[in-house]
Amino acid sequence: MSMTPLRWLKLATWLLCLAPAAQLGWLTYIGHLGPNPVETLEHGTGSRALQILLLTLAMTPLRQLTGRPEPIQLRRTLGLFAYFYMCAHFAMYLVFDLELSLPKLGEDLVKRTWITLGFSCWLFLLPLAITSTDGWQRRLKRRWKSLHRLIYPAALLACFHFVWLVKKDETEPMIYLGILLVLLGWRMPWRNWAKGILGAQTST
Amino acid sequence: MLIRVRPQHPIQPSEITPEGVYRDRRRFLAQLGMTAIGLATAGCGKAGDAAKAALPAAASPADQAAAAGADFKLDRKTDMAGKEAPTPYQDVTHYNNYYEFGTGKDEPAQYANTLKTRPWSVAVGGECDAPGQVGIDDLLKLFPLEERVYRHRCVEGWSIVVPWDGFALGPFLARFKPNSRAKYVSFSTLYDAKQMPQAGRVLPWPYREGLRIDEAMHPLAFLSMGLYGRNLPNQNGAPLRLTLPWKYGFKSIKSIVGIEFTEQAPQTTWNLSAPDEYGFYANVNPNVDHPRWSQKTERRLGELFKRPTLLFNGYPEVASLYSGLDLRAFY
Numbered sequence: 001m002s003m004t005p006l007r008w009l010k011l012a013t014w015l016l017c018l019a020p021a022a023q024l025g026w027l028t029y030i031g032h033l034g035p036n037p038v039e040t041l042e043h044g045t046g047s048r049a050l051q052i053l054l055l056t057l058a059m060t061p062l063r064q065l066t067g068r069p070e071p072i073q074l075r076r077t078l079g080l081f082a083y084f085y086m087c088a089h090f091a092m093y094l095v096f097d098l099e100l101s102l103p104k105l106g107e108d109l110v111k112r113t114w115i116t117l118g119f120s121c122w123l124f125l126l127p128l129a130i131t132s133t134d135g136w137q138r139r140l141k142r143r144w145k146s147l148h149r150l151i152y153p154a155a156l157l158a159c160f161h162f163v164w165l166v167k168k169d170e171t172e173p174m175i176y177l178g179i180l181l182v183l184l185g186w187r188m189p190w191r192n193w194a195k196g197i198l199g200a201q202t203s204t
Numbered sequence: 205m206l207i208r209v210r211p212q213h214p215i216q217p218s219e220i221t222p223e224g225v226y227r228d229r230r231r232f233l234a235q236l237g238m239t240a241i242g243l244a245t246a247g248c249g250k251a252g253d254a255a256k257a258a259l260p261a262a263a264s265p266a267d268q269a270a271a272a273g274a275d276f277k278l279d280r281k282t283d284m285a286g287k288e289a290p291t292p293y294q295d296v297t298h299y300n301n302y303y304e305f306g307t308g309k310d311e312p313a314q315y316a317n318t319l320k321t322r323p324w325s326v327a328v329g330g331e332c333d334a335p336g337q338v339g340i341d342d343l344l345k346l347f348p349l350e351e352r353v354y355r356h357r358c359v360e361g362w363s364i365v366v367p368w369d370g371f372a373l374g375p376f377l378a379r380f381k382p383n384s385r386a387k388y389v390s391f392s393t394l395y396d397a398k399q400m401p402q403a404g405r406v407l408p409w410p411y412r413e414g415l416r417i418d419e420a421m422h423p424l425a426f427l428s429m430g431l432y433g434r435n436l437p438n439q440n441g442a443p444l445r446l447t448l449p450w451k452y453g454f455k456s457i458k459s460i461v462g463i464e465f466t467e468q469a470p471q472t473t474w475n476l477s478a479p480d481e482y483g484f485y486a487n488v489n490p491n492v493d494h495p496r497w498s499q500k501t502e503r504r505l506g507e508l509f510k511r512p513t514l515l516f517n518g519y520p521e522v523a524s525l526y527s528g529l530d531l532r533a534f535y
Binding site: 034035036037038039096097099107108111112113114164165167168169 | 291294295298299303307309310360362405406407477478493496497498503505506508509510
């Protein structure tokens with residue numbers, strides 16, 4: 001099997017996405033997670049999930065800017081890795097913070113806005129992860145694209161999950177939110193709106 | 205706002221607990237602490253065993269070395285954390301909040317080396333008959349230094365056990381002869397943008413804290429100049445800080461330069477910053493949640509699972525300070 005440029009690119013994407021998991025795994029193994037290991041793991045997986053989610057959303061603008069197909073060919077891999085880190089993040093919280101107690105999860109979901117936001121994000125992305133295969137894409141036809149637009153509200157939920165939990169210094173979550181707003185803003189039909197406004201002006 | 209204030213005078217001789225009773229109480233506390241730990245770990249089965257396994261068994265060689273190179277001659281040592289092993293020196297000194305040096309937990313240890321702790325003096329004034337200024341080296345000679353092992357609970361939900369070195373706050377404050385109008389004590393941290401590159405961001409500065417005078421005079425209120433037998437590292441609030449084990453950590457103000465006796469309740473930094481989240485009292489209380497997170501449990505550094513948080517952080521002897529006070533309204 002010869003390595004086409006796309007295969008190399010995919011391999012690089014896999015390695016890049018797996019590196020943080022490998023790093024956390026190694027730090028756990030040698031016991032170098034710092035004074036609060038659970039927090040290091042929870043924050044580590046959570047911020048990777050958000051970073052890769054934003055990277056996934058950057059693929060469409062990147063395709064449009066470069067005119068090349070590769071970003072779209074890498075999009076699914078990135079999206080699934082974002083979900084992989086999100087699942088790890090959620091699992092750590094369930095095990096170490098809640099000790100797998102459903103009543104505690106219920107209480108958090110009702111009482112703590114940031115948990116509600118984070119859980120909703122995970123839930124929104126669940127059907128997207130399931131229907132990410134070629135088979136589901138064929139079966140759902142045009143509805144697949146509408147379904148996968150759920151990533152937009154999910155990314156907003158992820159950012160506000162972060163904003164809501166920080167004690168006071170909101171700099172870091174605000175940077176992520178800013179990047180997300182740029183990525184979402186890119187997708188707005190500015191040209192059509194501009195045409196609409198200009199058209200309305202010329203017709204009066 | 206109705207706040208019951210106890211007599212403004214420093215501790216009356218009749219209020220001082222005889223040492224025998226004091227020691228007995230401590231033994232009782234130790235047992236109480238052990239029982240609580242036993243119940244907590246028994247309650248969560250395998251999780252509890254795992255948590256116990258993660259508990260630091262004893263002071264590490266580094267800690268023992270730290271203690272061996274002691275900076276103080278300690279008059280006595282008192283365990284007030286139920287015989288629980290103290291959190292390792294490395295963790296106590298590399299995971300904390302000191303926003304003047306950054307908002308990350310590892311940033312104080314990284315950046316606090318710019319703080320100059322000599323020369324250093326504390327100005328004491330306000331409603332008192334003997335205001336004055338004390339240099340840190342004179343202050344260290346005022347009373348015999350003692351060590352107290354206290355639990356320390358951060359409002360964020362993590363906690364540590366620390367051997368603090370210093371002396372009781374009450375007798376120190378009494379030297380300045382607070383007058384009858386002294387109903388509160390306010391404390392302030394050094395505010396110097398040159399030494400504290402991050403001060404000026406995020407919070408209203410300088411960092412200020414306050415106590416009711418009877419809280420400040422309580423025998424548990426402690427002025428720490430060291431930990432683990434060594435001078436306080438800069439990041440932990442050198443050269444002197446409060447240690448108030450029954451209150452959330454942010455009340456235990458670091459690197460104090462000013463103390464003022466006041467008639468009105470003083471402004472406090474976190475309360476100014478987010479009054480609905482951080483009250484004046486900030487007593488550790490598992491029954492009063494932070495608006496955004498639960499205070500029912502906490503994670504002791506070194507443990508994987510959370511443990512139940514105790515009312516007043518397991519120091520019931522302070523409860524009488526708040527009898528008649530609605531702890532939900534005055535959080």
